[in-house]
Amino acid sequence: MRKKIFLFAILAAVTLACGEKKTPAGTSSNKIIDPKTDIGVGSITSVTLGKIDDVMATKGEKLFKGKCSSCHKMHKRYIGPSMANITKRRRGEWIMNMILNPERMVKENAAKKLLMEYSAPMANQSLKKDEARSILEYFRKNDLKK
Amino acid sequence: MNKRKLIIMIALSATAIVGAMTSCGKKSGLASGMAEKSFVPPGQLDEFYAFVSGGFSGQLSVYGLPSGRLFRVIPVFSQDAEKAYGYNEETKPMLNTSHGFIPWGDSHHPDISQTKGELDGRWIFINENNTPRIARIDLTTFETTEIIEIPNSAGNHSSSYVTENTEYVVAGTRFGVPVPQRDMPIKKYKGNFKGALTFLKVDPKHGEMNISFQIMMPGFNYDKAHPGRGDSHGWFFFTTYNVEEANTLLEVNASQKDKDFIAAVNWKKAEEYVKAGKGKWMPTKYAHNIYDEKTHSAKTTWKKRVLVLDPSKLPGLVYFLPTPKSPHGCDVDPSGEYIVGSGKLAAEITVHSFSKMKKAIKDKMYDGKAYNIPILKYEAVLAGAVKQPGLGPLHTEFDNKGNAYTSFFISSEVVKWKLKTFEVLDRKPAYYSVGHVMIPGGNSAKPFGKYLLAMNKITKDRYLPTGPEVTQSAQLYDITGDKMQLISDFPTIGEPHYAAGIPASLIMKNSKKIYKLEENKHPYAVKSEKEARVVRKGKNVHIYMATIRSHFAPDNIEGIKVGDSVYFHVTNLEQDYDVPHGISMIGANTSELLIMPGQTETFVWRPKKVGVWPFYCTDFCSALHQEMQGYVRVSPAGSRVPLKFTLDDEPMK
Numbered sequence: 001m002r003k004k005i006f007l008f009a010i011l012a013a014v015t016l017a018c019g020e021k022k023t024p025a026g027t028s029s030n031k032i033i034d035p036k037t038d039i040g041v042g043s044i045t046s047v048t049l050g051k052i053d054d055v056m057a058t059k060g061e062k063l064f065k066g067k068c069s070s071c072h073k074m075h076k077r078y079i080g081p082s083m084a085n086i087t088k089r090r091r092g093e094w095i096m097n098m099i100l101n102p103e104r105m106v107k108e109n110a111a112k113k114l115l116m117e118y119s120a121p122m123a124n125q126s127l128k129k130d131e132a133r134s135i136l137e138y139f140r141k142n143d144l145k146k
Numbered sequence: 147m148n149k150r151k152l153i154i155m156i157a158l159s160a161t162a163i164v165g166a167m168t169s170c171g172k173k174s175g176l177a178s179g180m181a182e183k184s185f186v187p188p189g190q191l192d193e194f195y196a197f198v199s200g201g202f203s204g205q206l207s208v209y210g211l212p213s214g215r216l217f218r219v220i221p222v223f224s225q226d227a228e229k230a231y232g233y234n235e236e237t238k239p240m241l242n243t244s245h246g247f248i249p250w251g252d253s254h255h256p257d258i259s260q261t262k263g264e265l266d267g268r269w270i271f272i273n274e275n276n277t278p279r280i281a282r283i284d285l286t287t288f289e290t291t292e293i294i295e296i297p298n299s300a301g302n303h304s305s306s307y308v309t310e311n312t313e314y315v316v317a318g319t320r321f322g323v324p325v326p327q328r329d330m331p332i333k334k335y336k337g338n339f340k341g342a343l344t345f346l347k348v349d350p351k352h353g354e355m356n357i358s359f360q361i362m363m364p365g366f367n368y369d370k371a372h373p374g375r376g377d378s379h380g381w382f383f384f385t386t387y388n389v390e391e392a393n394t395l396l397e398v399n400a401s402q403k404d405k406d407f408i409a410a411v412n413w414k415k416a417e418e419y420v421k422a423g424k425g426k427w428m429p430t431k432y433a434h435n436i437y438d439e440k441t442h443s444a445k446t447t448w449k450k451r452v453l454v455l456d457p458s459k460l461p462g463l464v465y466f467l468p469t470p471k472s473p474h475g476c477d478v479d480p481s482g483e484y485i486v487g488s489g490k491l492a493a494e495i496t497v498h499s500f501s502k503m504k505k506a507i508k509d510k511m512y513d514g515k516a517y518n519i520p521i522l523k524y525e526a527v528l529a530g531a532v533k534q535p536g537l538g539p540l541h542t543e544f545d546n547k548g549n550a551y552t553s554f555f556i557s558s559e560v561v562k563w564k565l566k567t568f569e570v571l572d573r574k575p576a577y578y579s580v581g582h583v584m585i586p587g588g589n590s591a592k593p594f595g596k597y598l599l600a601m602n603k604i605t606k607d608r609y610l611p612t613g614p615e616v617t618q619s620a621q622l623y624d625i626t627g628d629k630m631q632l633i634s635d636f637p638t639i640g641e642p643h644y645a646a647g648i649p650a651s652l653i654m655k656n657s658k659k660i661y662k663l664e665e666n667k668h669p670y671a672v673k674s675e676k677e678a679r680v681v682r683k684g685k686n687v688h689i690y691m692a693t694i695r696s697h698f699a700p701d702n703i704e705g706i707k708v709g710d711s712v713y714f715h716v717t718n719l720e721q722d723y724d725v726p727h728g729i730s731m732i733g734a735n736t737s738e739l740l741i742m743p744g745q746t747e748t749f750v751w752r753p754k755k756v757g758v759w760p761f762y763c764t765d766f767c768s769a770l771h772q773e774m775q776g777y778v779r780v781s782p783a784g785s786r787v788p789l790k791f792t793l794d795d796e797p798m799k
Contacts, residue, residue, distance in 0.1 A: 066663070066674040070694040070719050078794075079697065119769045120695055125721040126660060 031109055035090055040111065041104050042097030047133070049092055052141050060131075060138030067125040068135070074142065079120050087143045092136050098122060099132040183624050184634035186213040191654075194586050194647050196599055197256045197270055198620065200224075201641025204251035206272055206283065211586070211597055211647060212622055214636030222281045222290045223251020223274045227737035231290075234739055235713070235748040236668075239444040242433045243277050243295050252276045255305060256646040258285075259312040259353070263375045263591030267652035269353045271306040271315045278302030280317050280346060282353055286658045287439065294355050295432035297452055298325045298342040298362075304371040304476075308348070310379045310591070314413065315355060317344040318384050322365025322391065326430065335393040339365030342454075343384060345413060354436065359420055359453045361411060361464065364517040365391055367400070368409070370475050370541075375591050376482030378500040380414040383485050387472040389516070400472065401491060405524065407466035407516075408476055408487050410503065415462050416455055424460055425453040440667040442745050458518035465507060466516060468524040469496050475541035479550065479565055480591050484529055488539035488552060495539050495552060497568065499529035530568040535561050540581060541644075543588030545595025545625060551588075553580040553600065560600055560623065562630060574630045576621060579603040585625070586647030594649060598623040598630065601642040608635055618642055659723040661744030668746035670715030675699045678798050680791040687712045689791075693727040693741070694719040695768040698761070700798045701776030705789035708753055708782055714739075714761075717746040728764030731778070738764045753780045 039045065064072075064083075071079035086095060098105050102122035105111040115121060127135075175181040186192055192210025199206055204224030208217045225232030225241070232241050232249060241247050251274035259269045270283045278296035283289065296302055296317045304318030322339035324330055330338070341363040346355040366386040374381035386407045392399030419425065430452050437444040457464040471489035473496070478485050485498040505511075506526040513523045538556030545551070549571065552561050558579050562572040582601050586594040605619045617637040624631045663673055670690055672678050678692045678699040687710050692699040698716075706712055718727050720743040730738040734751040741747045753759065763774035781787040791798050 065676055067719075067721060070675040070692060070697075070699065079695070121768060123695055123720060123722050123725070126723075127721075 030112060032113070033109060035094070035110070037091075038110060039091055039093035040097035040101075041108070042101035043129070044093045044096040044100065044132075047092040047096060047136070049140070052144070053137055054141070056134045056137040057141040058138075060134035060136065063127070063131055064135050064138055067127065071120070071123065080118055080122065081114065083139060083142070085143055087136070087139050092140075095136050095139065096129075096132045099125075099127055099135060100129065178631075180631070180633045183631075184212045184214070184622060186210065186215070191650065193650060194594070194597065195650055195653055196584070196586075196645050196647045197258070198599075198601070198638055198645040199253045199256050199272060199641075199643045200639050201254065201643040202252050203640050204253050204274070205639065206253060206256055206270070207639045207642075208288065209620075209636075209638070210650075211599065212633065214620070214622060214634055216638075218288060219639060220283055220288055220290060222272060222283065223253050223279065223293070225249045225737075228740065230737050230739045230747060230749070233737040233749070235750065236443040236746075237437065239446045240290060240293055240435045240437060242435055242446040243279070244297075244431045244433055245277060248277050250276075251279065253281075253643070254303065255307065255644045257307050257315070257589075258646045258648055259348075260308055260590055261311055263310045263379075265587050265590055265592070265648050265652060266312075267648055267656070269312075270646060271308060273302050273305035273317060275301050275303055275320065278305075278317065278319070280306045280315060280355065282355060284353070284439075285653055286656045288657075289437065289439075291437045291439070292353070292355060293433075293435045294346065294357070295434070296342075296344050296357075297430040297432040298323070298340070298360060298428075299344060304343075304368040304384050307371050307373055307382075307589075309373045309382070309413075310375050312348050312350070314345045314358070314382075315348055316371055316373075316382055317346065318368035318371055319343070320367050320369065322367065322388075325362065326428070332393050335365060336391040337365075339391070341365050341368055343368065343382075343409075343411060345416065356434075357449070357452055359416060359425055359455050361416065361455050361457055363409065363457060363464070364389075364519070366407070369473070372476050372478045372485075372589060374478060374482050374500065375480070378478065378482040378485075380412065381500075382411045382413055383467075383476050383478060384409045384411065385469065385473040385476040385487055387474075387490075405468040405470050406472055407521070408469045408473060408485060408498065409519075410465045410467055410485075412463055415460075419455055419460050419463065420453065425455050427451045428454045438667075439661070440665055442661070442666065442668045442671075442747065464519050465503070466519055466521040467498050467503065467527050468513065468521060469498070470494075475539070475552075477542040477544075477550075477589060479544050480546070480593055482591075484565055486542045486550065486552075488542060490538055490540065490555075492539070493534065495532040495535055495542070495563075495568075497529045497531060497565075498527045502529065503527045532561075532563050532568045532570065535563065535570055536573065541583055543583050543585040543598070544593050545585060545588070546593045547595060549595075551583055551585065551598055551625070551630075553583045555579050555581065555603070560598065560630065562625070572629045574623065574632060576600045576602060577608050577635070578606060580621075582644040584645040584647055586649065588647075594647075596624070596626055597647075598625045599645055599647065601638075601645065603641075609637060620645075660721055661742060663717075663719065663721060663744045666717070666744055666746060668715075668717070670713070670748065671746040672717045672719075675719065675793075675798075678791075678793075680705075680789060680798075682789055685710050687789075689714050691716045691729075692719050693717070693729070693763070693774075695725065696763065696770040696774040697793070698729070698763075698774065698776045699793045700791035701793055702795075703777070703791045704779040704781075705787050706753060706778055706780050707785060707787075708756060708780060710753065712751045712753065712778070713748055714751065715746060715748045716741055718743050720744070725767060726765050727767055727774075729761060730764050731761040732759050740765060753778070756780055756782050
């Protein structure tokens with residue numbers, strides 16, 4: 001008898017649950033990957049870094065001041081982390097993915113840890129790939145300074 | 147548990163399930179498939195947009211069909227404190243009229259722009275009855291971008307319908323009025339008052355409206371209108387009532403004659419007359435308000451004259467089609483051949499034929515003239531009539547299978563009938579007293595005959611009571627089968643007067659997500675936090691403020707004095723979708739601001755008391771929204787506290 005009731009309950013549970021699609025649980029991870037190899041998540045899988053391109057860096061500086069400096073300063077921790085020495089802490093791919101794909105980036109690993117620390121989400125400023133690249137160039141140039 | 151108990155338990159559950167599916171003998175929503183047809187699961191999108199006018203709320207609301215979910219109320223003719231429309235400095239000019247600033251309007255008939263007779267989803271036009279105006283809403287931003295006042299008009303009701311290629315939007319007067327307005331006895335109405343039918347040319351690229359000409363008709367009441375299409379493109383049809391020209395107790399005195407008219411206006415002929423210089427410029431004054439998406443600001447231009455055409459002197463411009471008993475709805479079928487006039491007090495629906503009308507004009511089959519405008523013979527233009535369809539026919543829309551659907555106010559039902567044969571195919575009750583009905587594209591050459599929306603005037607017992615004022619409501623019918631099926635009721639903002647529906651696919655791909663900062667041409671915009679500053683000009687103080695998650699820059703301001711006018715010009719520096727910021731200041735005699743990404747808005751605060759007064763963000767923007775705040779120090783008039791503005795205790799400049 002017990003068995004029958006048990007079967008009935010299972011049947012009911014299956015019937016009730018049939019409308020819901022299953023999503024794979026635990027896709028995001030909290031791993032800390034070595035920053036030297038961590039490229040983040042997004043459309044940037046590799047970026048070639050050569051000699052500093054001054055024209056690009058100037059363009060990046062202008063963009064940074066307009067679109068980013070409300071939250072990031074060079075000389076101090078602000079709404080988000082200070083950007084001084086960012087290129088020494090993070091790979092270019094990671095930085096560009098964080099600019100272009102912040103909603104996805106903060107779901108796991110190092111970026112998630114940053115969100116937990118700062119509480120303010122990294123804003124998506126709707127920049128284009130070449131604009132993110134210019135900002136990276138500006139950071140690289142800035143990090144050359146002593 | 148023994149066997150008997152188990153059997154009882156199963157029996158009870160079975161009863162409960164069956165009971166739930168067929169409660170009280172009536173078919174439940176689940177059993178009849180209603181729920182399946184109107185339910186849009188969480189996270190999924192509706193198939194259609196329905197733009198439902200707000201009637202006496204003055205606004206335009208946006209719903210999804212079939213779900214009936216409300217997405218947005220677009221402020222049009224009334225101030226909206228939630229969105230600062232008509233409160234902030236940028237949008238105040240939108241509500242300017244020749245009578246001054248008017249905070250309210252009565253919005254009635256939305257109509258979506260068309261190309262080749264089909265909905266193109268670029269703009270939606272809507273009329274204001276009380277202080278005659280036409281508005282245009284941009285369907286990329288869902289914002290009111292233009293409002294033009296209609297001179298020489300009153301109770302702007304036979305409006306705002308567009309022609310097949312959006313060449314014109316029309317605005318017909320409801321009231322006969324003296325033109326120009328003057329001091330005269332009301333009793334001298336007859337023969338002296340006029341009825342202006344206004345044609346506004348629409349710029350094909352940017353949508354800007356301009357009054358091309360007014361046809362100065364006799365002082366009848368012009369009720370509803372629709373354009374010709376296909377063969378009848380080039381014509382516009384207006385129902386009239388009160389051809390008796392009564393000026394009092396119209397309830398009785400405007401129903402004396404057996405027939406009123408549908409006025410058939412040949413607007414292509416009107417264009418010829420204008421070109422030939424037959425129009426007369428008449429001095430007047432009206433406001434033309436345009437909102438510029440780049441400056442995020444509206445501006446009023448005052449217009450001083452209007453071109454008038456006199457149909458009593460210009461042959462071939464207008465003909466009258468006799469139509470029984472104070473016709474209300476004036477609806478043209480997708481082919482353009484049938485013109486449906488719904489006599490509010492008639493026992494049948496009158497259907498005129500455009501091809502017969504053309505022949506009657508050619509053969510001069512007149513039944514006299516009214517104010518020198520030919521009246522065509524009723525029998526010569528009549529295509530047929532729907533006999534005994536119901537009581538109080540009002541409005542008709544069409545599907546793509548040759549059927550028409552007419553609302554009946556008095557008998558409270560929707561009736562489906564067949565064009566060509568005029569036979570009634572189906573009728574379904576409406577709860578209660580249905581006014582307009584809407585089928586997406588139902589007044590174009592290409593209707594999408596899947597749903598019909600009925601907009602009701604009375605809802606009484608359909609919802610939980612809320613005191614004397616009960617909710618307004620609409621009802622949705624599935625019209626894909628031979629018989630209509632009511633599939634849902636849903637509450638709406640007041641009053642759901644009329645609506646325009648369109649497949650979501652035609653709109654959503656163009657929907658704007660943010661305003662680009664680099665395109666912001668607002669004179670007080672800041673493009674980065676570095677540009678934020680405070681500038682004093684005498685007693686006016688301009689704060690060039692920036693916002694981004696989650697702070698204001700500057701957020702500490704000193705050196706403001708009692709008696710100053712403090713302008714908060716706030717730019718939202720976000721460039722991400724769906725991140726507006728709000729701001730409000732204690733004691734400011736206005737609404738909050740709600741600023742979209744990349745946009746600049748302004749409110750004025752006139753501090754009356756000394757103190758340190760806070761301001762804060764009103765739209766929950768991030769986890770640190772509650773931290774998004776600042777202070778203004780207000781010193782006595784004449785004090786010497788220097789102007790100072792900082793963020794994080796650092797000067798902004």
